[in-house]
Amino acid sequence: MRLEIYRYDPESGAAPRMQSYTVEIRPGMMLRDALLEVKAGDETLAFRHSCGEGVCGSDGVNVNGRNRLACITPMAELREPVQVRPLPGRPVIRDLVVDMSTFYRHYREVKPYLEHRDPLPEQEIRQSPEERARLDGLYECILCGCCSTACPSFWWNPERFRGPQALLAAWRFLADSRDQATAERLEALEGPYRLFRCHSIMNCVDACPKGLNPTAAIARIKAEMLKESI
Amino acid sequence: MALPRRRFDTLIIGAGGAGLNAALQLADSGARVAVVSKVFPTRSHTVAAQGGVNAALGNKLPDDWHWHMFDTVKGGDYLGDQDAIEFMCREAVPTVYELEHHGVPFSRFADGRIYQRPFGGMTRDFGGEQATRTCAAADRTGHAILHTLYQQNLRARTHFFDEYWAVDLLRDEEGVALGALVLCIETGEPLLVEARTTLVATGGCGQLFRTTTNAHINTGDGMAMCLRAGIPIQDLEFFQFHPTGIAGKGMLITEGARGEGGYLENKDGERLMARYAPHAKDLASRDVVSRAIAVEVREGRGCGPDGDHVLLRLDHLGERVVAERLPGIRDLCRTFLHLDPARDPIPVFPTAHYAMGGIPTDRFGRVVAPARHGPEEVVPGLYAAGECACVSVHGANRLGGNSLLDILVFGRAAGRDILAFLEANPHHRPTEEAAVERAMARLERWERKGEGESPQALRDELQRLMEDHCGVFRDRATMAEGLQRLEALRARIAEARLQDHSRVFNTARIEALELENLADLALAMVTCAHAREESRGAHSRVDFPERDDRNWMKHSLFFLEGARVDYKPVRTRPLTVESFPPKKRVY
Ligand SMILES: Cc1cc2nc3c(=O)[nH]c(=O)nc-3n(C[C@H](O)[C@H](O)[C@H](O)COP(=O)(O)OP(=O)(O)OC[C@H]3O[C@@H](n4cnc5c(N)ncnc54)[C@H](O)[C@@H]3O)c2cc1C
Ligand code: SF4
Ligand code: SF4
Ligand code: FES
Numbered sequence: 001m002r003l004e005i006y007r008y009d010p011e012s013g014a015a016p017r018m019q020s021y022t023v024e025i026r027p028g029m030m031l032r033d034a035l036l037e038v039k040a041g042d043e044t045l046a047f048r049h050s051c052g053e054g055v056c057g058s059d060g061v062n063v064n065g066r067n068r069l070a071c072i073t074p075m076a077e078l079r080e081p082v083q084v085r086p087l088p089g090r091p092v093i094r095d096l097v098v099d100m101s102t103f104y105r106h107y108r109e110v111k112p113y114l115e116h117r118d119p120l121p122e123q124e125i126r127q128s129p130e131e132r133a134r135l136d137g138l139y140e141c142i143l144c145g146c147c148s149t150a151c152p153s154f155w156w157n158p159e160r161f162r163g164p165q166a167l168l169a170a171w172r173f174l175a176d177s178r179d180q181a182t183a184e185r186l187e188a189l190e191g192p193y194r195l196f197r198c199h200s201i202m203n204c205v206d207a208c209p210k211g212l213n214p215t216a217a218i219a220r221i222k223a224e225m226l227k228e229s230i
Numbered sequence: 231m232a233l234p235r236r237r238f239d240t241l242i243i244g245a246g247g248a249g250l251n252a253a254l255q256l257a258d259s260g261a262r263v264a265v266v267s268k269v270f271p272t273r274s275h276t277v278a279a280q281g282g283v284n285a286a287l288g289n290k291l292p293d294d295w296h297w298h299m300f301d302t303v304k305g306g307d308y309l310g311d312q313d314a315i316e317f318m319c320r321e322a323v324p325t326v327y328e329l330e331h332h333g334v335p336f337s338r339f340a341d342g343r344i345y346q347r348p349f350g351g352m353t354r355d356f357g358g359e360q361a362t363r364t365c366a367a368a369d370r371t372g373h374a375i376l377h378t379l380y381q382q383n384l385r386a387r388t389h390f391f392d393e394y395w396a397v398d399l400l401r402d403e404e405g406v407a408l409g410a411l412v413l414c415i416e417t418g419e420p421l422l423v424e425a426r427t428t429l430v431a432t433g434g435c436g437q438l439f440r441t442t443t444n445a446h447i448n449t450g451d452g453m454a455m456c457l458r459a460g461i462p463i464q465d466l467e468f469f470q471f472h473p474t475g476i477a478g479k480g481m482l483i484t485e486g487a488r489g490e491g492g493y494l495e496n497k498d499g500e501r502l503m504a505r506y507a508p509h510a511k512d513l514a515s516r517d518v519v520s521r522a523i524a525v526e527v528r529e530g531r532g533c534g535p536d537g538d539h540v541l542l543r544l545d546h547l548g549e550r551v552v553a554e555r556l557p558g559i560r561d562l563c564r565t566f567l568h569l570d571p572a573r574d575p576i577p578v579f580p581t582a583h584y585a586m587g588g589i590p591t592d593r594f595g596r597v598v599a600p601a602r603h604g605p606e607e608v609v610p611g612l613y614a615a616g617e618c619a620c621v622s623v624h625g626a627n628r629l630g631g632n633s634l635l636d637i638l639v640f641g642r643a644a645g646r647d648i649l650a651f652l653e654a655n656p657h658h659r660p661t662e663e664a665a666v667e668r669a670m671a672r673l674e675r676w677e678r679k680g681e682g683e684s685p686q687a688l689r690d691e692l693q694r695l696m697e698d699h700c701g702v703f704r705d706r707a708t709m710a711e712g713l714q715r716l717e718a719l720r721a722r723i724a725e726a727r728l729q730d731h732s733r734v735f736n737t738a739r740i741e742a743l744e745l746e747n748l749a750d751l752a753l754a755m756v757t758c759a760h761a762r763e764e765s766r767g768a769h770s771r772v773d774f775p776e777r778d779d780r781n782w783m784k785h786s787l788f789f790l791e792g793a794r795v796d797y798k799p800v801r802t803r804p805l806t807v808e809s810f811p812p813k814k815r816v817y
Contacts, residue, residue, distance in 0.1 A: 009732060009734065010734055011732050011733060011734055012732075028479075028566065039686070039738075040684075040686055040687070043684060043686060043728070043729055043730050043738035044729070044730040044732070044738070046735045046736070046737050047737075048269075049446060050269055050273055050275070050445040050446050050447045051273075051275065051277070051278050051445045051446075052445065052446065052481075053278070053481045053562060053565075053566075054561070054562075054565065055277050055278050055370075055373060055558075056269070056272075056273040056274075056275075056277050056278070056445065057272065057273060058269065058270075058273050072565050093416055093734065093735050094734050094735040095735075097735050100270075104270075108384055111385070112381050112384065113332075113333060113378075113381035113382055113384060113385045114331075114332065114333030114378075114381075116331065116333075120331050122327070123287075123327055123343075124327055124330040124331075124336075124342075124343060124344050125330060125331065126341070126342030126343065127338055127342050128338065128340075128342050129337075129338045129339070129340060131338075132335065132336075132337065132338045135335045139335045139367075139374060139377070140370065140373070142272070142277070142373070143270070143272050173333075176333070176335075178333070179333075
C-alpha cells in the first residue's frame, strides 16, 4: 500500500514535501505499525508515539484529511494513497511532530484541577454514582489535540479562543459535585473569545478518537452562564 | 565546556505517578523542583494502568491493612522486605483518600464511597476468603490518577521540562548525586541540570521483550543510568508476565476483568484454573496463573488454529457490568480484535509486564548500595521511586493493584525525605566536570558516521533474544546460550551507527541511546536469572523447580563493572507487627 508522508526538516533548508513509501499490509495492521515499518527503512522519519493502544495521546496525525490517532487507525480502512500530515494549524517542528505549546497553555488557563474549599473529611468526599456519572465522557480526554487542531475557530484565533479540549476540561470540573469554584470558572470564560468563538461546527466531535463531545460540553457551559446571569 | 546549566533544589527524572506525586509534595512545600520527562507528562505509561490501586478501605467488606500486608508478603514469595511492606500497606489508606481529595474520579458505590473490586491474591483474615480491596476508576484508574496528579502539579507550579531525555546521572568523587545531563529532544541540545537532590522515577523496562504490555518508551533508562553510575540493580531476574495480554499483540486485559467475574477456559471448554489453584482459581497470584496458561498451551490444550492461547470469558457478566466497569478493555477488544467481550471470549496469553527488581532503595526512597560499612549504605542526594526502584515491596512477584500503590506511597515518601535532606544540606556542591564529560561522551559516540548496523534492527533482535532465553520458564542451558548470544549482540551494538545525524527531534538518536540502556539491563536480567538456582515467584527454573529458602532467600545485586552478582539479606522484620515466616505458597 502506498503512503505519502509529509516531510520537513528545518536543518536541511529544503521546503516541506510529500514523500512516497510502500508498505506491505498485514492483517490487523494499524497506521502506527505502518509508520514504524517506514521508519525501519528510513530512520529520518520523525513522529511521536508510545502506548500503541490509544491511551497516551501521543500520535495524533492528519490522515486523508482527518485527525486521528495512528495507533488505532486500521490500514484496511484507509483510501490509497494514504496521506499522512501533521495536525493542522500548529507550527511543525519536524515531519509529523508539531509544537503543541499553545494547546497546552489553554488547558492550563482553565485551571484544570479540583477546587474543594470546605475542610476535607478524614475519608473520601462522598459522591453518588449519579453525580460521578456526570464525569463520564469528560474525564477520559487524553490531550491528543485532535479536536482543537480540527477546529476552524481555533485556527483563526489560536491565542484567544480556548479551543474544544480546554473547554471540555473546564466543563469536567464544573460538572464535578466536589468542585466549589463554579462562579470563578464561569467568569473566567466570559468575553467574546475564550468560549464564544465556538460556532458549533462540530469538527471537534468528529475528530475525537475517544468519542468525546466537546460541543455538548461547550453548550452546557453556555447554559450554565445563562443561568448565573439571570 | 560551555554547556547551558540550570539549578534546582531537586531534579525529578520521570513524570509518571511516582515522579509527579513526589513533585507535588515538594512543590507544595516550597522547594524548587524540576521534572524532566521524555514525553509530555500525561503520556507516561502510568496512563495505561487499568484495574486499580489497593488500599484496605473496607468500603464493601471489612478489611485491614495487616491482611493486605500478609497477602503482599506471600504474593512476593517471601522475598519482599517486610518493613517496607508494612509501611506501604498502612500508608495505602491515607494515600488513596489524598488522591480522591486531589480530584481522582473514582467509581462509586451507592453510598458515595470509592468503588473497590476483587483482585488476585487479595484475601481477608490472612489467607481466608477473597478481599475487595482494589480502588478503581472504571478500568482507567491509571489515566485518572496520572491526569489528576499532573493537574495538581499545574496548580502547584512545578517546573516541567517536557520532552527532555536524561542521559546520565552526575556524582562527585565522594559519590554524592549532583543532578544529570539531559538532552532537549526538540533542539538536540544538551543541558546540565544541577540539583542538590535527584529522584529517579523513570518507570519500567518492558521493552526488553517483544510481546509486552509496556509502551515504546519503557526502556529502563533510570536503572541503566544507575548501573553506569556504579550503583547495582536489585532482583532484576524477577520479571512479571501478566496472564492476560491479548494473544500475539500484547495489549493488557486487566486482572479486574477476572475480578469482576471473568474466567479462563481451555480448548475443551474447561475452567482451567480449578486444577492449578482450587481455592482462589482465576484470582490466584499472577505467576501462578501465567504458568498455568503456559502449561495448558504446552500440553496441547490451547485454543485457536495454532493452539497458542487460552480464552478469557466475560460474556456471562452481562452488558451492564462490561459497559460500566470495563469500558476501556471493551474499546481495546473492538479496536484490535473486532470483538465485543460482552459476547465473545478474548484470546489471551502471558505477556511481559512488570519489573519487580530495580534500583535498591530503603522505605524513604533513598538509594542504598553496598559500600564501606555494609550492603545498604545511603547514596547521598540520590533517590528512586516507582517501577524503576526496588524497595522491595513486591519481592519475587507483584500483586495486581500494588504497583500504583507503590509508586504513589514511595513517591510521596521520597518527597518527604528530600525535604529533610534539603534542609540539612543547604548548598549546592560543585559540579564534577569529569562526570559531565563522561556523560557527554555517551552522546558523542552516536555522532560517528559511516557504515554500521541500525540500532532499530538490533533492538528487535534483543527483544527476540530475551523472549527466547529468559521467558516464563527458564533453565541453565537456555540461559547460558542466551548470555553468549547477548555478549555478541552487545558487541554489535557498540559498533552500530546512525544514518540520521540531525539535531532537531531526532528520534532515531533517542532510540539508539535507549537501546544501550536495554542492552545493559538485559545483561543484568539474564546474569541474575542464570545464577539463581531455585524457583521463586515469577522466576521459574525448570531445572530447580522448588523454592530454596536456605540458600536463596536473599536479594541479588548486579554490578555492571565485571558483570558481577552479589547478594544481600531480605529484611524480614516489619516495623511494629510480627514477622510472617516463609510458608509453602498455595492458592
Ligand atoms: C498496561 C498496564 C496496566 C497496568 N495496570 C495496573 C493496575 O491496574 N494497577 C497497578 O497497581 N499497576 C498497574 N500497572 C503497573 C503500573 O501502572 C506501573 O508500574 C506504574 O504506573 C509505573 O509508574 P512510574 O511512575 O514508576 O513510571 P511511568 O509511569 O512509566 O513513568 C516513567 C516516566 O519516566 C520518564 N522517563 C523515562 N526515561 C526517561 C529519560 N531517559 N529521560 C527523561 N524521562 C524519562 C517518562 O517520560 C515517564 O514520565 C500496569 C502496567 C501496565 C503496563
Ligand atoms: S464545535 Fe466549536 S469547538 Fe468544536 S470545532 Fe466547532 S467551533 Fe470548534
Ligand atoms: S477531547 Fe478528544 S480529541 Fe480532544 S484532546 Fe481530548 S481526547 Fe483528544
Ligand atoms: S501511541 Fe499512545 S495514543 Fe497512539
